[in-house]
Amino acid sequence: MGTHPLGLIIRNVSKRYANGVQALYNISLDIPLGMYGLLGPNGAGKSTLMRTIATLQEPDGGQLFLGDIDVVNQKEAVRQTLGYLPQEFGVYPKASAEELLDYFAVLKGITNRAVRRETTEALLKQTNLWDKRKQKLGGFSGGMKQRFGVAVALLGNPRLLIVDEPTAGLDPAERVRFLNLLSELGENSVVILSTHIVADVSELCTNMAIINQGQILLEAEPLEAVAALKGRIWRKLTDKRALPALEQEHRVISAKLLSGRTLVHVYSPDRPGHGFEPVEPDLEDVYFSALTGCFGPVSQQPKAEGVAL
Numbered sequence: 001m002g003t004h005p006l007g008l009i010i011r012n013v014s015k016r017y018a019n020g021v022q023a024l025y026n027i028s029l030d031i032p033l034g035m036y037g038l039l040g041p042n043g044a045g046k047s048t049l050m051r052t053i054a055t056l057q058e059p060d061g062g063q064l065f066l067g068d069i070d071v072v073n074q075k076e077a078v079r080q081t082l083g084y085l086p087q088e089f090g091v092y093p094k095a096s097a098e099e100l101l102d103y104f105a106v107l108k109g110i111t112n113r114a115v116r117r118e119t120t121e122a123l124l125k126q127t128n129l130w131d132k133r134k135q136k137l138g139g140f141s142g143g144m145k146q147r148f149g150v151a152v153a154l155l156g157n158p159r160l161l162i163v164d165e166p167t168a169g170l171d172p173a174e175r176v177r178f179l180n181l182l183s184e185l186g187e188n189s190v191v192i193l194s195t196h197i198v199a200d201v202s203e204l205c206t207n208m209a210i211i212n213q214g215q216i217l218l219e220a221e222p223l224e225a226v227a228a229l230k231g232r233i234w235r236k237l238t239d240k241r242a243l244p245a246l247e248q249e250h251r252v253i254s255a256k257l258l259s260g261r262t263l264v265h266v267y268s269p270d271r272p273g274h275g276f277e278p279v280e281p282d283l284e285d286v287y288f289s290a291l292t293g294c295f296g297p298v299s300q301q302p303k304a305e306g307v308a309l
């Protein structure tokens with residue numbers, strides 16, 4: 001077992017809902033300090049795991065440790081050092097950013113007025129909302145609301161910050177601004193970014209896991225995982241009607257439309273045959289290889305050498 005005295009350790013966590021859905025099967029992860037990506041399609045179990053870490057629900061079995069805090073049995077200790085930005089959060093539309101942040105700071109226990117003013121000012125500046133602090137939250141754009149959510153989540157300097165699907169509703173410029181904000185946070189705390197968007201992880205995270213149907217398919221450093229696929233991904237531009245036959249013959253990991261044709265990526269250690277060209281793999285290839293069962297844990301792959309940053 002790797003030890004991360006300040007990180008998060010998850011061991012054999014399972015969860016089955018009352019309706020019979022098994023959302024998590026025996027999940028174990030080592031999450032070190034820094035930005036960690038939890039990547040998986042809708043319904044994979046990401047939110048269930050995030051809510052479990054955030055002490056909002058209990059697992060059926062298993063253990064979680066944040067440093068030396070036992071998450072399941074010491075919920076208050078976790079909550080004191082947790083920042084959680086859920087997928088959707090309500091704001092009071094008639095309050096200004098400054099007023100509501102001040103209110104949340106009181107709830108967080110920052111009762112000294114001067115300390116509170118200093119804290120909220122720093123957070124509004126950090127999230128680039130200082131100029132908008134007097135504006136009502138009801139008029140905020142999606143990106144501004146998300147950044148306000150980060151300001152709230154950062155109150156009290158959390159050691160653990162959880163951000164669940166944060167970029168889903170943002171336009172491209174807002175998304176970049178939001179990711180830049182997150183990238184500055186990861187140095188002294190655990191930041192878990194749960195997302196179905198591969199680019200969020202490839203741009204930000206130094207470590208990641210891929211989850212599907214309640215199981216971890218891959219736990220890796222993105223750069224290593226990409227390097228381990230080198231020479232194994234091939235592409236072919238084809239006709240949609242030819243896809244079923246290709247799927248019979250090859251391990252097709254993805255097929256997407258490109259100018260009305262279908263661009264197929266195939267996993268194969270050797271050249272798959274006529275008409276295929278080699279592809280420089282990226283994290284999307286890692287993701288689809290893992291989802292289609294072509295790509296197991298990185299430690300079982302030949303170690304890639306000389307991964308350049």
Ligand code: ADP
Binds near residue numbers: 017
């Ligand atoms: P993700 O966040 O990756 O989309 P979730 O953790 O929300 O995945 O969901 C995992 C599975 O558990 C899905 O099949 C979902 O329908 C189911 N699920 C989630 N929450 C509940 C709940 N409160 N009761 C019953 N089933 C749930």
